[in-house]
Amino acid sequence: MTVRVRFAPSPTGYLHIGGVRTALFNWLWARHTKGTFVLRIEDTDRERSTDESRQAIFDSMKWLGLDWDEGPYTQMERLALYKEQAERLIQQKKAFRCYCTKEELDAQREALKKKDPKAQFRYPGTCRDRTDQPDKPFVVRFRTPSEGSVTYVDKVFGEVTTPNAAQQDFVLLRSDGIPLYNFGAVVDDMTMEITLVARGRDHMVNTPPQLMLYEAFGAKPPEFAHLPMMLAQNGEKLSKRHGAVSVSEYRDQGYAPNAVLNYLVRFGWSHGDQEVFSRDELIAAFGWEACGRGDGKFDTKKFLAINHAHLKEARLMPDDEYATRVVPFLEKRGVAGVSHDAAKAAVPLIRERATTFVDAADRLDFVFRAEPVMDEAAAKKFFVQAAAPNLRGLAAQIEGATTWNAHALEERVNAWLAERGLQIKDVAQSARVALTGRSASPGLFDVIATLGKDETLKRLQRGAALAEKAAT
């Protein structure tokens, strides 16, 4: 049987990083098994669902490269189906119309609680066995057995048993005919022939009622895999107040899509000692047996480190892709008109240094500006009068260079330094500030090689002039 999995977010906000993890595990399983990944939008909450969120989900999924094979299906376009299936259950007496109002039920529950505080929370209404059909609004409820229990084998947690006494006559259809989560999900998963449902552990309690529905429909249920919770550092549910939680924020902070997936997959899943994975390695290695059960805490530092690891390796982030991704970040900081090729040529300068694309753009800034933005403190420290002749001398060496690569330049300059009884230390910092505007930069000769002869000379002369003007 071919694997069919799904991701079914509700469009009630940006795509949450926790949601991405759910999507990722499903997607990986689909790709690993050469199965089908279905995208379904569960938009039955009319108050909170918006088209913008729907679009944000699509955008984020695409940015992450979590491509779907089927869908997006939309629940609000399938209302007739839910109604039909609910009717079927009513006919079979597996569900019933309930005319109780919320207020009535609340009052009855209160009364029951007063009598016995330990009373199980079950449907207190009286519509279960009524045969009339008054002309009043009604919801459709499932006739939940009070005896027995439901057992299933979770792909991650193993055997889970829940007594039916803990369940109530849950609502299938609201009075406006819109399905509630459990019903909509089951009807859809059933008709879409989903073979495995992977979702957050917060959904574990929904599994028994859903299993009851499958049984009522006489349908074979899918397998279930629940994922441990991803919590904030302080153990609370991960939310905005703990920092960035939406995918788009990480995109804007300069994270690489594959790094995001890499960090998230290691949350609740492991593959020996391997920490860094390419997309293909993930697909090949993924499996439920290696999933852990304990909840975890989101760690921003590790996330950053994983991103750094991806940006560092050309295997994971080729020069071409790096250039494409970093150019918009250069533009965002006012460095416009950088060609793809120029960016690509400069990428090696910052490979091992930049932790994000924001960081990369910052470190590359000097390459693409007519004049580097000068760090005044660095200029003051290194543009002293004694530095001027060294800068002029270095410029002369660069000017006379015939072989244009970092290694040859370094050899040439070293020969000159030796002749003058100088060391690279004696000129490096003032040259660095002249060339990059900063006291920290990529290697001097790599910078020179990348800037080119004309630009290098211009900047060295400018630095020398500033040094000469410095107070003694």
Place this chain on the structure above:
RNA sequence: GGCCCCAUCGUCUAGCGGUUAGGACAUCGGCCUCUCACGCCGGUAACAUGGGUUCGAUUCCCAUUGGGGUCGCCA
């Protein structure tokens, strides 16, 4: 409170009866070095507690403690 689930360094985790309890991030030293990084070497740091089972438990079982999920005409 009922029901369900979980428990190895600060964090993510490896371990599937016998290990000096391993790796990664973070952290602290050191090396390398034109700065910043990278890289390399090394240090600190964990099996929640109590009972069993066993020749032997981090590992299996049970309690306790702690944490989490959920109890809607939200998803």
